[in-house]
Amino acid sequence: MKDVARAAGVSVGTVSNVLNRPGIVSEDRRARVEQAIASLGYVRNDAARQLKMGRSRTVGAIVLDSTNPFYAELVHGMEAAAEDSGLAVIVGSSGNRAEREELYLSLFEEQRVRGILLASAGAGSEVVRGIIERGTPVVTVEDEGAVSGGSTVSVDDVEGGGLALRHLLEGGSQRPAMVYARSDLHQVAARIDGARAAAAAAGVELELIEAEDLDVLAGRAAGAQVAARSPANRPDGVFCVNDLVAVGMMQAFVYEGRIAVPDDVAMVGYDDIAFARSTVVPLTSIAQPADLMGRTALALLEEKIVGGPGAEDRHVRFSPELVRRESSRG
The missing domain is CATH 3.40.50.2300 (Response regulator)
Known part of the structure; x- marks a missing residue:
């Protein structure tokens, strides 16, 4: 950031504002900083930013099987809702294995994600409960009984x-x-x-x-x-x-x-x-409604992020629908 500031002829604080609050920087200074960023190839160190700001712009999502189109659509809904909120979703597939699910849960917590969206393969409820108690909110998808505590999105x-x-x-x-x-x-x-x-x-x-x-x-x-x-x-x-x-x-x-x-x-x-x-x-x-389930899960996670530990748990259950085609009679 000092190199960018020197090349643009502005203060480090101005560079920070361009990156984080561009609306308060004049158009001329913003253009000079952006030109310096482009010419120097500067990429912000988000890990350092997280340490300083105490929060991340990412959420973690764990699905059972990324090769199943249902989960692809579920993640699409999560990503669309996250983008609207200025967040990014990092996705891991457990492959229907509890041990891989626990690995992703651990990695996401270590990366200090803002929260976790979990379609559970059966990792211990106490593992997830511990993550929630340490300050990372978790919203479970599909299985409303997977974790004691936390909001849920499911289908009947x-x-x-x-x-x-x-x-x-x-x-x-x-x-x-x-x-x-x-x-x-x-x-x-x-x-x-x-x-x-x-x-x-x-x-x-x-x-x-x-x-x-x-x-x-x-x-x-x-x-x-x-x-x-x-x-x-x-x-x-x-x-x-x-x-x-x-x-x-x-x-x-x-x-x-x-x-x-x-x-x-x-x-x-x-x-x-x-x-x-x-x-x-x-x-x-x-x-x-996979896409809607994903969007709803992200919305419930945001409620927990904004509301903090005292935010109320919410449970949303959708109704399934029969779609008739030629493979069945009647």
Whole structure:
């Protein structure tokens, strides 16, 4: 900053004002400082600035799987809201692993981020609670019970699971199944509970099929197993715990060439990612407002940042929505 001030013929204080409060600097002086910054290649040391100012302009976000389009849209909402507030979002993907989640939590706290947005893979509640108590606010996304304390943004996944199963039954399915993985995750367990309750209310048995993971390849493997069964022994309606698994299953059915969707097997996914509209047979899905969830999470985090330790916790829960397409009947 001294070099910039010397080149521009102004004081160090003026350089600081141009960087932090440009509105109070005259147009002529601001132009000279900006020209000096450009010619010298000056880049502000934000770590030093944080030490002096005692605050950062960044927030940390941890998502379960950055390859899942749902989380990409969630982060997009966070980033859009943060930009409007002059903040930046640093994103880490836990890969559905609690130990990696804990690593990112530790790194973000060390970097003195203003706050953390967390879609939890199961890191201990006491770990997150400790971060909150040491002064870094945390807003959890998807799992409102992951942490005791802190604001939350979630979707009613029990209702979502029920919506999916009821839609299959209303379309005429008599042998419904649900394909899932990672039942230790809150949102997966809630979707299973909702589907089970809907099946029980209709007096129908729900078959649970466990996949290896929550991705396309795992869905394809599960689909191949279903396709290998005789028509009388396979489900006639399948609810997949997310759209990626559903896409994989549909691919397996197409490759096998023996199962027509929805004539032989009706299908419903979850998340309503953009790709769901352009699958071989457009996929019926349970929509979550991912972008709005991200924006809301950032807004709740800002409330905690501005309000300090005494700021009230808020819990926002959205309702899922059934989006009908050609993969299901009715």
